[in-house]
Amino acid sequence: xxxxxxxxxxxxxxxxxxxxxxxxxxxxxxxxxxxxxxxxxxxxxxxxxxxxxxxxxxxxxxxxxxxxxxxxxxxxxxxxxxxxxxxxxxxxxxxxxxxxxxxxxxxxxxxxxxxxxxxxxxxxxxxxxxxxxxxxxxxxxxxxxxxxxxxxxxxxxxxxxxxxxxxxxxxxxxxxxxxxxxxxxxxxxxxxxxxxxxxxxxxxxxxxxxxxxxxxxxxxxxxxxxxxxxxxxxxxxxxxxxxxxxxxxxxxxxxxxxxxxxxxxxxxxxxxxxxxxxxxxxxxxxxxxxxxxxxxxxxxxxxxxxxxxxxxxxxxxxxxxxxxxxxxxxxxxxxxxxxxxxxx
Numbered sequence: 001x002x003x004x005x006x007x008x009x010x011x012x013x014x015x016x017x018x019x020x021x022x023x024x025x026x027x028x029x030x031x032x033x034x035x036x037x038x039x040x041x042x043x044x045x046x047x048x049x050x051x052x053x054x055x056x057x058x059x060x061x062x063x064x065x066x067x068x069x070x071x072x073x074x075x076x077x078x079x080x081x082x083x084x085x086x087x088x089x090x091x092x093x094x095x096x097x098x099x100x101x102x103x104x105x106x107x108x109x110x111x112x113x114x115x116x117x118x119x120x121x122x123x124x125x126x127x128x129x130x131x132x133x134x135x136x137x138x139x140x141x142x143x144x145x146x147x148x149x150x151x152x153x154x155x156x157x158x159x160x161x162x163x164x165x166x167x168x169x170x171x172x173x174x175x176x177x178x179x180x181x182x183x184x185x186x187x188x189x190x191x192x193x194x195x196x197x198x199x200x201x202x203x204x205x206x207x208x209x210x211x212x213x214x215x216x217x218x219x220x221x222x223x224x225x226x227x228x229x230x231x232x233x234x235x236x237x238x239x240x241x242x243x244x245x246x247x248x249x250x251x252x253x254x255x256x257x258x259x260x261x262x263x264x265x266x267x268x269x270x271x272x273x274x275x276x277x278x279x280x281x282x283x284x285x286x287x288x289x290x291x292x293x294x295x296x297x298x299x300x301x302x303x304x305x306x307x308x309x310x311x312x313x314x315x316x317x318x319x320x321x322x323x324x325x326x327x328x329x330x331x332x333x334x335x336x337x338x339x340x341x342x343x344x
Contacts, residue, residue: 008045008046009043009044009045009046010044010045010046010080010081010180010181010213011043011044011067011078011079011080011181011213011215012043012077012078012079013040013041013042013043013063013067013076013077013078013079014041014076014077014078014079015039015040015041015075015076015077016037016039016040016041016063016066016073016075016076016077016078017035017037017038017039017040017073017074017075017076018036018037018059018062018063018066018071018072018073018074019033019034019035019036019038019074020033020034020036021033021034022034022288032288033288034287034288035237035287035288035290036059036062036237036287037059037062037063037066037237038059038236038237038238038287038290039076039237039238040059040063040076040234040237040238040239041076041239041314042232042239042242044181044213044214044215044230045213045229046180046211046213047207047211047212047213048213048214048229048230049207049213049214049215049216049227049228049229049230050214050215050216050228050229050230050231050232051216051217051218051224051227051228051230051231051232052064052215052216052217052218052231052232052233052234053218053219053221053224053231053232053233053234053260054219054233054234054235054260055219055235055260055284056219057236057284057287058234058235058236058237058284059234059236059237059238059287060217060234061185061186061217063217063234064102064183064185064215064217065185066078067085067100067183067215068100068102068183069085069086069088069093069097070102073086080096080099080100080180080181081099081180083096083099094128095128097128097177098128098130098177098178098179099177099179099180099181100179100180100181100182100183101124101173101174101175101176101177101179101181101182101183102174102182102183102184102185103167103170103171103174103182103183103184103185103187104170104185104187105185105186105187105189105190106190107163107164107166107167107169107170107190107191108158108163108166108190110170111158111166111169111170112158113157113158113159114157115157115158116154116155116156116157117149117153117154117155117156117157117158117161117169118140118144118154118155120158120169120173121140121143121144121154121169121172121173121176122136122137122139122140122176123173123176124173124176124177125139125140125176125177128177130176130177139176140154140172140176141154143172143175143176144172146172146175146206146209147168147169147171147172147175147202147206148168148202149165149168149169149172153165162195163190163191163192163195164191164192164195164198164199167187167188167191167199168199168202170187171187171199171202171203171206175206175210179212180212180213181212181213181214181215182212182213182214182215183214183215183217184203184214184215184216184217185217186217186218186219187199187203187216188200188220188223189218189219189220196223200223200226200227203227204227214227216228221260221261221263221264222264225245225249228245229244229245230242230243230244230245230320231243231244231245231248233252233254233256233257233260235256235284235295235296236284236285236287236290236295236296237287237290237295238295238314238324239314239322239324240254240256240257240296240314240323240324240325241253241254241256241257241321241322241323241324241325242314242321242322242323243318243320243321243322244320244321247318247320247321248321249261251337252337252341253317253321253323253325253328253335253337254296254323254324254325254328255296255300255301255302255325255327255338255339256296256300258278258337258339258340258341259278259280259339261341262277262278262341263277263278278301278339280299280301281299282298282299283299284299285298291308292308292309292310292311293307293308293309293310293311294307294308294311294312294324294325294326295311300339301339302327302338302339303327304326304327306326307326307327312324312325312326317330317335318330318333318334318335321335323335325338
């Protein structure tokens with residue numbers, strides 16, 4: 001695997017923390033702190049896609065919002081190329097937003113029901129004062145064609161579109177300012193299965209044509225396998241495994257990753273795989289008071305007493321393959337798998 005150089009990296013996130021204070025539980029008690037994201041680091045190469053996956057409450061969407069500066073940063077660094085996004089405020093941050101845009105999960109609530117589709121796509125150009133009025137109109141025409149919508153549909157309101165068409169409008173709006181980074185926050189989870197494939201194929205095509213870089217948030221492993229170059233698995237605010245797509249889907253290493261993969265249905269053996277799914281007991285610990293050791297230890301089928309004593313580091317056990325698990329050893333250059341995937 002070719003090592004990533006600094007020039008190859010568009011987005012660099014180092015030790016990101018996003019903590020939300022809550023009022024104290026009672027008189028005289030200290031305020032509680034929800035550690036939604038607690039020490040996350042990753043890099044994304046230009047023109048590639050990093051998928052961040054995990055169950056609800058793992059912190060993946062909060063990570064995406066923090067990267068976009070739509071959520072406050074408690075600590076850590078977020079760099080877009082040579083720009084330190086965490087240090088920007090006011091007009092400087094507003095100008096930097098031309099380089100990064102987001103596609104939200106819900107294609108229904110993320111559009112203004114009283115605004116025509118063409119005006120919605122044009123809005124970022126007007127707000128950021130990009131180009132002349134004539135150039136903005138031409139850009140809207142170009143974007144509608146790029147996402148597969150007809151020019152006359154610019155005059156329609158959101159309720160006159162299907163769910164897939166609304167998400168195409170959201171994609172066009174995100175691309176209006178020629179961004180380098182596009183954050184995709186579960187962009188197909190609210191769509192029908194057939195429409196999901198169309199939107200995913202559109203995102204892949206646009207990435208190839210425009211050289212886009214994606215941070216793709218999802219809980220659907222099948223979707224992720226279709227679109228990502230690398231994958232990061234999050235659990236309770238931390239990354240527990242990060243790897244290239246082929247290496248991960250061929251052989252996940254962390255027990256939590258194996259449990260996630262065991263839940264993915266297969267075309268030829270879906271029923272049998274569902275019966276052999278690795279079922280985790282209990283619930284994730286509270287992000288207000290996470291355990292001192294491995295945060296997955298309380299639900300892990302192969303945990304040892306030492307797992308709860310100390311938090312394992314995220315270490316590289318194979319080229320580009322990082323895992324946060326003390327049970328993963330490297331024998332003759334090959335990492336071991338403490339929890340085996342059930343046979344299909």
